[in-house]
Amino acid sequence: MIKKRVLVVGAGIFGASTALALSDANYDVVLIDAGPIPHPLATSTDISKACRMEYGSDLVYMELMEEAFLGWDRWNKEWQEQGLAPLFHKAGILFLTTEPMSPGSFELDSFTALRTKNWNPQRLSPSLLKESFPAWSEGGFQDGLFNPQAGFAESSKVVRRLIEMAKRKGVEVLPNCPVKELMETEVAGKKKVTGARCSTGQSFEADEVILCTGVWTKRLCPELDQCFKISSHPVFHFKLPERHREFFSRERFPVFAADVTQTGVYGFPVIDGIIKIATHGLGQLVTPDSPREVSQSQHRTLRNFLKKSVPMLKDAELVESRLCFYCDTQDEDFWIARDPARAGLTVATGGSGHGFKFAPILGDIVLNVIDGQQSSWTKKFSWRPKLRQEMGNEEARAHNQE
Secondary structure, three states: OOOOOEEEEEEHHHHHHHHHHHHOOEEEEEEEEOOOOOOOOOOOOOOOOEEOOOOOHHHHHHHHHHHHHHHHHHHHHHHOOOOOOOOOEEOOEEEEEEEOOOOOOOOHHHHHHHHOOOOOOEOOHHHHHHHHHHOOOOOOOEEEEEEEOOOEOOOOHHHHHHHHHHHHOOOEOOOHHHHEEEEEEOOOOOOEEEEEEEOOEEEEEOEEEEEEHHHHHHHHHHHHOOOOEEEEEEEEEEEHHHHHHHHHOOOOOEEEEEEEOOOOOEEEOEEEEEEEEEOOOEEEEOOOOOOOOOOOHHHHHHHHHHHHHHHHHHEEEEEEEEEEEEEEEEOOOOOHHHHHHHEEEEEOOOOOOOOHHHHHHHHHHHHHHOOOOOOOOHHHHOOOOOOOHHHHHHHHHHHHOO
16 A cells, blocks of 8 residues: 655644654654754744643643543653653642632633542641742742642653654754745646745655744745734743752742733742743734844833742743744634545644643654544644634734724
């Protein structure tokens, strides 16, 4: 049987996971990226990403994450058997609130959903927070939950390792191949994508082309211009003094989200002497080429949060800050679907700031789409042209407010 040749464009977490899943399914896979791998501007490029199953009352993502956790455990076991360090760490996650958790809130809905699925999260009190997690200031947070099943992945290292795994499975991986345009033909009166041309002069022919191009997707599929938006979110890396590191270990300072629906602030335990703290929210609308510098007001806001909530970090040395760009959909659901107008083309993107944690199964979902296998997940992540008008209206409102 002749192998189908698949070209995967974009070697971030969507692309790396897809290349692995397709190679395991006996496809002939070529994976290319516009820059080095990991690409320094890719959303998946950083020292850490949260891996959690808290999604309010949305049980679909919770169940999806239950599957992903099994995948993370499987990868960790495989890596350790090869003498490699695990890259997913079950450090747990704190969701902190300044007011008591109330019905309909993200935190209480998540707490209830976890209990429904028998995960048994721990309800927090100010005294328990101070006793178990002493880096947090007293009196600031009154309620919340701790889920020990969650944690974080060392994201850039994960991408590198998945790329190495893909190479060993026979995937051809080529960096520095920026795609200029998709190659098309017409079959029985219908358009079909047959490959891609790069600005370097290279051309790649394929039976299937999968775009895992994140914030750059609209350049190759301009018809999707108003189905996605690009938003920016500040990320900060602080150098932790040696005398404070015991307070920020995984055991005493797990992944956290502090009044996340209000402040957007979340962060991680110390990794190689570095504390990462960032914000997640609506963000600012940008283009792929917009500057990635964090504003002074964003610096001040973060410092004020640290002074009030984590005082040992209020004067910590800032070693890096940048804006992380999300490829967002209006409903924040991923976009993993075949193009109904062009055969041979699948778009897998729309991570919307929460896609990395699903790395072990993103490629499986793409594989289901390629093979025509339906599931609740492929339906949720389908081609959704109705988002175009909704996204257009939102962008118009956002620009009018600037």
